[in-house]
Amino acid sequence: MPTRRRDIRPEGHVGRFMEGSDDVLAGGRRPDGEADVSHGGRSADDLIAEALHERGGPGPDPDVWPPEAEARLAAHLHGALAEAERRGWRSADLDSYVLRMLSARHLRLLRGGRGLRGGSRTTCISGALDLLRLLRSLPRLPSLxxxxxxxxxxxxxxxxxxxxxxxxxxxxxxxxxxxxxxxxxxxxxxxxxxxxxxxxxxxxxxxxxxxxxxxxxxxxxxxxxxxxxxxxxxxxxxxxxxxxxxxxxxxxxxxxxxxxxxxxxxxxxxxxxxxxxxxxxxxxxxxxxxxxxxxxxxxxxxxxxxxxxxxxxxxxxxxxxxxxxxxxxxxxxxxxxxxxxxxxxxxxxxxxxxxxxxxxxxxxxxxxxxxxxxxxxxxxxxxxxxxxxxxx
Known part of the structure; x- marks a missing residue:
């Protein structure tokens, strides 16, 4: 039988899943240079955290999800991909794991988002949240x-x-x-x-x-x-x-x-x-x-x-x-x-x-x-x- 790991614990490649400038994607700031604004007393990061926990938050409803939160979500995805690379995951490994745990739709989003551009804003944000949950739970792989x-x-x-x-x-x-x-x-x-x-x-x-x-x-x-x-x-x-x-x-x-x-x-x-x-x-x-x-x-x-x-x-x-x-x-x-x-x-x-x-x-x-x-x-x-x- 194959050898198995006893204790495994947890090349980034994701594109913009919505239109926006590189500044927005990289740092969560608006194109005009203004900092993130809060939404109903909650920051964009708070909204994302609530949505990730799936309780007590507004969820990816396009009527209540502000553009600032979308930009921050993209930034979080890029950060999670960089961390996955540091944990030993290569692009092909991520592709396989996303297909195993999520779907081909999520894989298209991971590869660049082109497959979701025709979808609804809610679908796009929901898929990005799914990916972020998965990426943050990745175990560490021995680096090759x-x-x-x-x-x-x-x-x-x-x-x-x-x-x-x-x-x-x-x-x-x-x-x-x-x-x-x-x-x-x-x-x-x-x-x-x-x-x-x-x-x-x-x-x-x-x-x-x-x-x-x-x-x-x-x-x-x-x-x-x-x-x-x-x-x-x-x-x-x-x-x-x-x-x-x-x-x-x-x-x-x-x-x-x-x-x-x-x-x-x-x-x-x-x-x-x-x-x-x-x-x-x-x-x-x-x-x-x-x-x-x-x-x-x-x-x-x-x-x-x-x-x-x-x-x-x-x-x-x-x-x-x-x-x-x-x-x-x-x-x-x-x-x-x-x-x-x-x-x-x-x-x-x-x-x-x-x-x-x-x-x-x-x-x-x-x-x-x-x-x-x-x-x-x-x-x-x-x-x-x-x-x-x-x-x-």
Whole structure:
């Protein structure tokens, strides 16, 4: 199961959600230079505080919400975004979390407000208040900036290799034949594993190699547990570590740049393939007609992750054996240790998640079968210009 944080506690990008000058947005002062005025004996900040608590205040009613309060609300949003960045949140992390906790409408407001300009003033202010509540409750995330700034950390994957991998995975996602999809995905893993090995050997020879870095990956509902398990096995097969922040719908993946690129593209593709296979299996009901679809799909995805992890490790191991076997192991061991140290430095209080009991045997068997239809010996299926489905 994926590693989880035990104690997580709480690049800004928001545009003007209503028209106004930069002075108003930055400092809450009117364009003519006058200071904020009170409204019924309450300042703009008082009105915002009351609305945030949702009790005893006027709420975002356009008839009672003065322009000064709108300007102050924009300033509070910018301040909250700056604080989120200091707490380790990147723009992509915020996008994912806002979609998880609020809505696409709020995400459009976060990105610049253009999606809400056509809405009512009340809708605009209400959405901004929702965002401010969420931003102020953000837990602290370990900053990846120090890792990203490490010497050589920008030495990423060869774009030609990555292009070939993406092409293989695109075919795997589009094919109607599960055996072909399995073979294409296995081939993509082998390509990325061999590229990682080449990078490691070059680093060992020159002494000027890359260093561990980090990325965050969205892991959202439904079935976030099995999805996190899939990310974990993909990360492990590519010599990376995944730390799951369950409550946030995010995972932090640490490893060397080429390996991180492999994790990202493989996880995205395998999740697409697993979801397609799961939906193809259809809904399930028990003998009394009660729905068993959720437990079936949960078990299906858990089994898929388990079996895919086995297959990816087999592919990665074959690449190591082909590249040099035992002579390569000390080099890879040093890289593994560097990743472990990066994990320990960012997450000193990790706990292991416990595996959940799978209650749907049919879903487990179906998920494992979906990941186990093709033999790795079927890689020849991707070698030639044409691929014929089994029995075709």
């Amino acid at each position: 900036s120090a890792l990203a700034a490490a010497p050589g950390a920008d030495a990423g994957v060869d774009v030609r290799v990555l292009g070939r991998v993406r092409a293989l995975l695109a075919k795997a996602e589009s094919t109607e034949f599960p055996e072909e999809a399995e073979a294409l995905s296995a081939r993509a893993q082998q390509l990325m594993a061999r590229h990682s090995i080449d990078r490691a050997l070059l680093s060992a020879r020159t002494g000027t190699g890359d260093a561990p870095s980090g990325r965050r990956v969205a892991v959202d509902n439904p079935y976030d547990g099995p999805k996190a398990a899939l990310l974990t096995v993909v990360a492990d097969a590519n010599r990376c570590r995944a730390v799951w922040h369950r409550e946030l719908g995010l995972a932090t993946v640490l490893g060397f740049p080429a390996d991180l690129a492999a994790v990202e593209v493989l996880f995205t593709s395998l999740l697409v393939q697993a979801t397609a296979a799961m939906l193809h299996a259809g809904p399930r009901r028990d003998a009394l007609g009660r729905s068993r679809t959720r437990s079936f799909r949960h078990a299906f995805l858990n089994a898929y992750a388990a079996r895919v992890g086995e297959r990816l490790r087999e592919s990665a191991g074959a690449a190591v054996a082909e590249a040099g076997g035992k002579d390569l192991l000390p080099v890879l061991s040093r890289r593994d240790e560097a990743v472990r140290q990066a994990v320990d430095s960012l997450f000193p209080n990790l706990s292991k998640g416990r595996a959940r009991t799978v209650s749907n045997h049919e879903g487990w068997a179906a998920g494992r079968a979906a990941a186990d239809r093709a033999s790795l010996d079927g890689l020849a299926a991707v070698a030639g210009p044409s691929r014929v489905p089994p029995g075709g």
